[in-house]
Amino acid sequence: MISLFNKPEQANLKIEDDRTGLEIDTLRRALADNLFYNQGKFPEIATKNDYYMALAYTVRDRLLQRWLNTTQTYLDKDVKLVAYLSAEFLLGPHLGNNLLNLGIYDQVKQAVTASGLDLDELLAQEEEPGLGNGGLGRLAACYMESLATLEIPAIGYGIRYEFGIFDQEIRDGWQVEITDKWLQFGNPWELARPEAAVMVKLGGRTESYIDENGHYQSRWIPDRVVKGIPYDTPIVGYRVNTANTLRLWRAEAPESFDFQMFNVGDYYGAVDQKVYSENLTKVLYPNDEPIQGKQLRLEQQYFFVSCSLQDMIRMHLYTGKNLDTFHTRFAVQLNDTHPAIGIAELMRLLVDEHHFPWETAWEITQQTFGFTNHTLLPEALEKWPIDLFGSLLPRHLEIIYEINRRFLDQVRLKYLGDDARLARLSLIDESGPRYVRMAHLACVGSHAINGVAALHSELLKRDTLRDFYELWPEKFSNKTNGVTPRRWIALSNPRMTALITQKIGDRWLTHLEDLRQLEPFAENASFRQEWRQIKRAIKQDLAAYILAKTGIAVNPDSLFDIQVKRIHEYKRQHLNVLHIITLYHRLKQDPNLDIPPRTFIFGGKAAPGYFMAKLIIKLITSVADVVNHDPDMRDRLKVVFLPDYNVTLGQRVYPAADLSEQISTAGKEASGTGNMKFSMNGALTIGTLDGANIEIREEAGAENFFLFGLTAQEVYDLQARGYHPWDYYQGNGQLKTVLDLLAGGYFSHGDTQLFRPLIDSLLYHDPFLLLADYQSYIDCQEMVSQAYKDQEKWTRMSILNTARMGKFSSDRAIREYCEEIWHTQAVPITLKAYVQADAGLRVPNSGVK
Numbered sequence: 001m002i003s004l005f006n007k008p009e010q011a012n013l014k015i016e017d018d019r020t021g022l023e024i025d026t027l028r029r030a031l032a033d034n035l036f037y038n039q040g041k042f043p044e045i046a047t048k049n050d051y052y053m054a055l056a057y058t059v060r061d062r063l064l065q066r067w068l069n070t071t072q073t074y075l076d077k078d079v080k081l082v083a084y085l086s087a088e089f090l091l092g093p094h095l096g097n098n099l100l101n102l103g104i105y106d107q108v109k110q111a112v113t114a115s116g117l118d119l120d121e122l123l124a125q126e127e128e129p130g131l132g133n134g135g136l137g138r139l140a141a142c143y144m145e146s147l148a149t150l151e152i153p154a155i156g157y158g159i160r161y162e163f164g165i166f167d168q169e170i171r172d173g174w175q176v177e178i179t180d181k182w183l184q185f186g187n188p189w190e191l192a193r194p195e196a197a198v199m200v201k202l203g204g205r206t207e208s209y210i211d212e213n214g215h216y217q218s219r220w221i222p223d224r225v226v227k228g229i230p231y232d233t234p235i236v237g238y239r240v241n242t243a244n245t246l247r248l249w250r251a252e253a254p255e256s257f258d259f260q261m262f263n264v265g266d267y268y269g270a271v272d273q274k275v276y277s278e279n280l281t282k283v284l285y286p287n288d289e290p291i292q293g294k295q296l297r298l299e300q301q302y303f304f305v306s307c308s309l310q311d312m313i314r315m316h317l318y319t320g321k322n323l324d325t326f327h328t329r330f331a332v333q334l335n336d337t338h339p340a341i342g343i344a345e346l347m348r349l350l351v352d353e354h355h356f357p358w359e360t361a362w363e364i365t366q367q368t369f370g371f372t373n374h375t376l377l378p379e380a381l382e383k384w385p386i387d388l389f390g391s392l393l394p395r396h397l398e399i400i401y402e403i404n405r406r407f408l409d410q411v412r413l414k415y416l417g418d419d420a421r422l423a424r425l426s427l428i429d430e431s432g433p434r435y436v437r438m439a440h441l442a443c444v445g446s447h448a449i450n451g452v453a454a455l456h457s458e459l460l461k462r463d464t465l466r467d468f469y470e471l472w473p474e475k476f477s478n479k480t481n482g483v484t485p486r487r488w489i490a491l492s493n494p495r496m497t498a499l500i501t502q503k504i505g506d507r508w509l510t511h512l513e514d515l516r517q518l519e520p521f522a523e524n525a526s527f528r529q530e531w532r533q534i535k536r537a538i539k540q541d542l543a544a545y546i547l548a549k550t551g552i553a554v555n556p557d558s559l560f561d562i563q564v565k566r567i568h569e570y571k572r573q574h575l576n577v578l579h580i581i582t583l584y585h586r587l588k589q590d591p592n593l594d595i596p597p598r599t600f601i602f603g604g605k606a607a608p609g610y611f612m613a614k615l616i617i618k619l620i621t622s623v624a625d626v627v628n629h630d631p632d633m634r635d636r637l638k639v640v641f642l643p644d645y646n647v648t649l650g651q652r653v654y655p656a657a658d659l660s661e662q663i664s665t666a667g668k669e670a671s672g673t674g675n676m677k678f679s680m681n682g683a684l685t686i687g688t689l690d691g692a693n694i695e696i697r698e699e700a701g702a703e704n705f706f707l708f709g710l711t712a713q714e715v716y717d718l719q720a721r722g723y724h725p726w727d728y729y730q731g732n733g734q735l736k737t738v739l740d741l742l743a744g745g746y747f748s749h750g751d752t753q754l755f756r757p758l759i760d761s762l763l764y765h766d767p768f769l770l771l772a773d774y775q776s777y778i779d780c781q782e783m784v785s786q787a788y789k790d791q792e793k794w795t796r797m798s799i800l801n802t803a804r805m806g807k808f809s810s811d812r813a814i815r816e817y818c819e820e821i822w823h824t825q826a827v828p829i830t831l832k833a834y835v836q837a838d839a840g841l842r843v844p845n846s847g848v849k
């Protein structure tokens with residue numbers, strides 16, 4: 001493999017430099033060196049983790065040239081930067097990805113082997129930074145990778161949670177949450193930058209005064225201040241010199257001790273202050289969709305947004321510019337409403353601290369922000385009780401009132417006398433107890449608003465944000481999500497990657513639409529055989545993993561039917577279970593039934609406070625217990641719940657699937673990205689017309705997709721007419737049998753109460769229309785079984801799925817954001833050596849500050 005380190009501009013770096021060289025012997029020496037000088041260990045007593053750390057530092061050294069040159073270039077040249085604001089970044093492990101993107105995987109593997117170590121074992125040592133819940137956080141991570149690969153100047157801003165998403169264990173079939181101690185052995189990928197700390201105010205009150213120019217001004221007198229310390233992680237692009245920064249903030253007390261309190265003898269009070277401040281970034285809220293209005297969460301959001309905006313302003317002023325041009329320097333994207341408080345914060349910084357007139361500040365603010373909406377579930381739209389909001393952010397509440405006053409004046413002119421519309425549009429919900437509506441703030445304060453799949457963007461315009469669309473249709477657009485093929489194909493599925501590259505070269509890794517060149521190979525029998533053998537080998541690997549983790553032996557020749565994602569009623573894992581019970585019952589009735597053996601695999605975490613989701617996990621594991629221990633089912637049906645679904649596990653699971661379950665109620669899943677990862681790796685999808693499934697089906701071809709269920713419109717109409725799930729139960733014998741088995745305690749050792757809440761919800765409410773979609777799903781699954789019997793046909797469909805997924809690269813998505821929202825361009829990075837092997841430090845004339 002040719003490495004970019006051998007490019008001419010690197011020629012002045014001596015190849016044997018221990019910190020940059022790529023010769024096998026140099027890498028071995030660097031590894032030994034880092035073990036000794038960073039870990040402080042002799043090989044005899046070093047743990048596997050010590051070796052992992054030594055390797056991570058070896059790789060980081062080889063990354064720093066790119067990173068520092070990138071940062072310096074952005075400061076020196078007047079480039080426009082994308083600032084991606086997200087409360088979550090679900091990054092996954094860094095080491096493998098950095099090896100791949102730097103193009104040094106093979107050399108490092110050889111050096112590690114030559115040192116008597118196993119690279120896969122070292123890779124397995126890395127605790128993944130689980131700083132997100134699911135799709136939204138993972139999207140932010142894919143976008144950071146694509147931005148770097150496309151050489152777009154960008155910085156990601158977020159929170160350095162000390163505890164990320166909890167680790168999940170399954171005990172007695174139930175989810176148990178274990179705190180995620182991802183930092184316990186240190187994090188070699190980050191650099192703390194305490195010199196770039198900023199202060200963030202909280203609480204207190206405001207007062208007004210007249211400034212020296214006779215202007216009315218407001219001043220915020222907070223009752224606490226916390227310090228934000230940035231921790232920087234490089235995000236390196238694929239085979240380019242760009243390494244952008246992910247800057248995550250950690251909260252700290254401004255001083256280690258409050259000396260005033262200390263002096264009056266209140267030592268513990270002083271320490272309390274410190275503990276209080278540090279709690280701010282202690283833990284990620286583990287709720288995927290619905291939000292709960294906890295003060296600490298609002299503090300987290302405001303904290304990281306204020307730190308980030310202050311950081312951007314400092315950078316802009318550092319380059320000698322005036323804040324008039326802030327929006328030409330930064331395109332700030334809001335990943336959902338979590339950072340939407342940024343709109344009020346930028347106004348505060350411009351008006352109160354930099355004394356801009358309101359109108360100018362508002363112009364700058366609107367030009368700066370873009371807003372991505374991620375949900376259609378009304379209960380997940382973020383809103384904060386006025387009292388809570390005002391006590392934490394009194395000045396921001398005033399600013400929001402002022403934004404709202406001016407906004408509603410504008411609305412009034414346009415819609416004379418339409419008070420109902422005014423109430424609907426207001427930033428303040430006054431229908432009951434008063435709330436600040438964060439989505440409304442985001443819409444008013446941004447110049448661009450987008451949904452994350454074609455259907456989702458249409459539904460936003462038609463329902464969720466309809467009044468805003470009528471007001472400003474030009475602000476709205478769609479940006480269908482994508483995922484990075486580097487992590488989700490090359491790294492996760494090296495076997496398939498090698499086969500594809502052997503046939504069409506390797507350009508597809510950065511131009512995923514090139515996968516189309518595989519289409520003719522679908523008609524080639526020997527290629528199909530290779531394709532099948534690869535899938536078989538990956539399934540074999542997953543089977544070994546399943547056996548090791550759960551003790552369940554599964555047949556790698558069975559159909560791997562997989563649903564991995566957060567557990568949520570709208571995602572309908574329990575519909576999948578109804579199908580399993582249906583099959584189980586049919587097999588019990590007719591042991592000669594001719595259906596291909598299936599292995600049902602589930603994975604996903606439930607929010608700790610979401611009772612129904614936790615009960616669905618118990619349902620899956622209970623059905624698994626009965627099915628897996630029934631001798632009649634031997635090798636025909638297996639059910640597995642894989643604990644602790646995360647990015648690392650996703651990398652094992654997506655490539656091993658024959659069938660991808662994307663069965664949310666139509667109109668509920670904004671986009672989905674798991675659906676894309678499966679399909680890219682050659683799984684066929686069984687799915688509803690929801691989120692990006694629609695576009696996946698369009699691309700793959702309807703004949704290569706198993707479609708079932710009501711459309712979003714039919715769901716809407718049925719609910720408007722009045723939906724009576726009981727009628728479906730009464731009218732469908734098979735469905736009745738299945739629900740009766742469950743209710744009768746067949747899967748709960750006779751306990752008829754255990755699943756009662758789930759069954760009652762289905763029979764009497766069924767908000768996600770499982771019973772309405774049941775028969776269609778069962779029929780469609782029957783088609784899946786029939787199709788799987790014809791392995792040649794199935795393989796053809798599998799190849800075509802992979803060949804036609806080019807659209808779902810996050811590179812495509814990022815290009816669209818760049819052209820249509822951010823108006824930014826690539827800035828290639830040239831490497832300059834700062835430290836040469838034969839020369840020491842020379843401080844530049846500008847000197848040490």
Ligand SMILES: *Cc1c(COP(=O)(O)O)cnc(C)c1O
Nearest residue numbers: 134135565646647650672673674
């Ligand atoms: C891709 C991904 C998700 C999102 O999955 P959906 O099926 O789109 O909900 C969630 N968690 C992890 C770890 C992922 O990799």
